[in-house]
Amino acid sequence: MKTNVLQSNDIFYISVNxxxxxxFESQYPVPKGVSYNSYVIVDEKIAVMxxxxxxxxxxxxxxxxxxxxxxxxxxLIISHMEPDHAGSLWDIATRFSxxxxxxxxxxxxxxxxxxxxxxxxxxxxxxxxxxxxxGSHTLQFFAAPMVHWPEVMVTYEQTEQLLFSADxxxxxxxxxxxxxxxxxxxxxxxxxxxxYGLQVQNLLKKASKLxxxxxxxxxxxxxxxxxxxxxxxxxxxxxxTPEETGVFVAYASIHGNTAQAxxxxxxxxxxxxxxxxxxxxxxxxxxxxxxxxxxFDRMVLAASSYDGGVFLPMEDFLIHLMAKNFQNRSVFLVExxxxxxxxxxxxxxxxxxxxxxxxxxxxxxxxxxxxxxxxEKLEELAKTIHSSA
Numbered sequence: 001m002k003t004n005v006l007q008s009n010d011i012f013y014i015s016v017n018x019x020x021x022x023x024f025e026s027q028y029p030v031p032k033g034v035s036y037n038s039y040v041i042v043d044e045k046i047a048v049m050x051x052x053x054x055x056x057x058x059x060x061x062x063x064x065x066x067x068x069x070x071x072x073x074x075x076l077i078i079s080h081m082e083p084d085h086a087g088s089l090w091d092i093a094t095r096f097s098x099x100x101x102x103x104x105x106x107x108x109x110x111x112x113x114x115x116x117x118x119x120x121x122x123x124x125x126x127x128x129x130x131x132x133x134x135g136s137h138t139l140q141f142f143a144a145p146m147v148h149w150p151e152v153m154v155t156y157e158q159t160e161q162l163l164f165s166a167d168x169x170x171x172x173x174x175x176x177x178x179x180x181x182x183x184x185x186x187x188x189x190x191x192x193x194x195x196y197g198l199q200v201q202n203l204l205k206k207a208s209k210l211x212x213x214x215x216x217x218x219x220x221x222x223x224x225x226x227x228x229x230x231x232x233x234x235x236x237x238x239x240x241t242p243e244e245t246g247v248f249v250a251y252a253s254i255h256g257n258t259a260q261a262x263x264x265x266x267x268x269x270x271x272x273x274x275x276x277x278x279x280x281x282x283x284x285x286x287x288x289x290x291x292x293x294x295x296f297d298r299m300v301l302a303a304s305s306y307d308g309g310v311f312l313p314m315e316d317f318l319i320h321l322m323a324k325n326f327q328n329r330s331v332f333l334v335e336x337x338x339x340x341x342x343x344x345x346x347x348x349x350x351x352x353x354x355x356x357x358x359x360x361x362x363x364x365x366x367x368x369x370x371x372x373x374x375x376e377k378l379e380e381l382a383k384t385i386h387s388s389a
Contacts, residue, residue, distance in 0.1 A: 005039060006214045006224055008160050010137065012040045013222065014063035016056030017174040024172065025084075028191055028287045032184075033174035036060070036084060037218050039164065040067045041157070044135030045074040048099075049155065049164050050218060051088035060088055072096050075124075075132065077139065078103035079166040080152050081110040085218050093119045100124050102132065104143060106151035126153070142206050144168070146199040148192060154203065161213040167193065168203060169230060170219030182233065185220065187291040189237050194294065194324040200238035204231065240328045242297035245389055246275035250289055251302040251334075252282055252314035258336040260370045261378060262302040265334070268382035274389075281313040290320050298330045298385055301347055305337035310346040318350040327355035330388055332381065333363045341365045360384075 005011040019033035036052035038060060046068065052060040076092060076099055079085065089111065093101065100122045101111060108123050126132070126141045133139075138158040145152060147168055155164040170192075171185035193200060215223040215230065223230050236243050247269050251262035259280065266278045277292050293299055303314035310318075331351055335343035344363030351357055364381055366374050 005162065005216060005222060006160070008162075010042050011157070011160065011162065012042070012067045013216070014038050014040055014060060014067055015175060016052050016060045016063075017176065018053065018055050019174055021055065025192075028172070028187075029285050030172050032172070032177040032179065034172055035175045035219055037216070037220075038064070039216055040064065040073070041134055041137055041139075042067070042071070043137045045133075046071055047075040047077055047102075047132070047134055047139065048073045048092065049077045049216075050079050050085050051076070051092055053084040054087035057088040057091055061091060064092070073099050074134075075100050075102050076121075077155055077164070078107045078111070079154065079164060080149060080218065081107050081114060082149060082167075083114065085166075086111075086114060090115050090119075093121050097121055102126055104151050104153050107153070110151055131158075142203075144199070144203045146196045147203055148196055148199075154207075156210055156212075161211050162216055163207060163210065163212050163214070164216045165218075167218055168200070169215045169223060169234070170217040171221075173220065175221060181221070181223075181230075185230075185233070186237065186243075186295065187287055188219070189234070190291045190294045190324060191287045194237070194290075197238040197240055197325060200234065204235060204238065207231070237294065240294075240325065242329060243295050244275065244297070246277070246296040247298045247300060247385060248292045248296045249276060249278040249300045249302065250281055250293070250314075250317060251278070252304060252311040252317070253280070253302075253336075254304045254306070254311060257366065257369050258302050258304045258311075258334070261334060261336065261366055261374065262300070264370065264375060265300060265302070265378045265382055268379050269385060272382060272386040274386060281317050286317065286320055289317055290324055293321060293326060293329070294324075296329070298332070298388065300332045300334065300385065302334035303336070303343040303347060305335060305341050305343040308340075308342060310335075310343040314343070314347065315350070318347060322350060322354060325355070327357065330358040330360075330385075332360040332385055334366065334378075334381070335363050336366045336368070338368045341367070358388075
């Protein structure tokens, strides 16, 4: 896909839609695919902004050569060396051996690590605030370490006021996916970048000092118009602030009794006017479960006891939350056990390692089937959760 970026006659968007991929980074389901974005600035000198995953090399190279129209690029700007963006670096660098590779010191060092043979291209290391003039366009570089690798930088084009944002402001889904930006952008952010909230905050502070008319990410659509909704969401997500007032009910049930308890509780919460999302951790996409936990201000975990601990889908979920720096929420626990309930203790042991969580003092315990007395306790728990907002 080749098109002009915003209203520019000089900046082109050469992206590749990948609808054959099933798992992004071999772990996140992408039922609507993903886009790999690259850009070309054609001026007195020509800059190519990143490459694409090897899965899209052939199509991307066709788009690139059409855009170049027989010219040779002067620069390849390397924002991020992860293979879904630098996977075609070898192909363009060997085709245009006089083209200068531009990146942070760490990025240039990684080129050798990722390329199967040494490249002969000249290199240029850029630091915070450095600029390169292309003629009527000027590129300015800002370090964005750990957003989400240590070598990452973003590039600001001063003339047209565009921010080439690397992995920031990206989303899952091919460019023609018919879906709102927010949900898949949240699932992308929390799972890919969520651990590095402080580093994203640092990048947002740099961006706040720039006049930005458009954001050009490496995945997903170009963002234009009123950018405040996107910036505000990134501020919320990266500061680990709940996005919405509501309750996420996540359960892991072996024979269905714990599921029955979780669903009963969810209905009681809805009757109290709460926004509730309920997910079965044994069947749902783990990445979706993680983003829902970050979405709301309160969470209920309901799980069966299992082999002296907690049923493994719940344990897996808690490990994922720890890895993504989950914090600043209220959490309530429900356990089930036929002879030695222990899920609550195990869940608490994980949650106590996370930051700024308000954990309920008591664990609601169910012995196998949900009985009328259990329903009464669940209804009281719903009232407690509701009053804690």
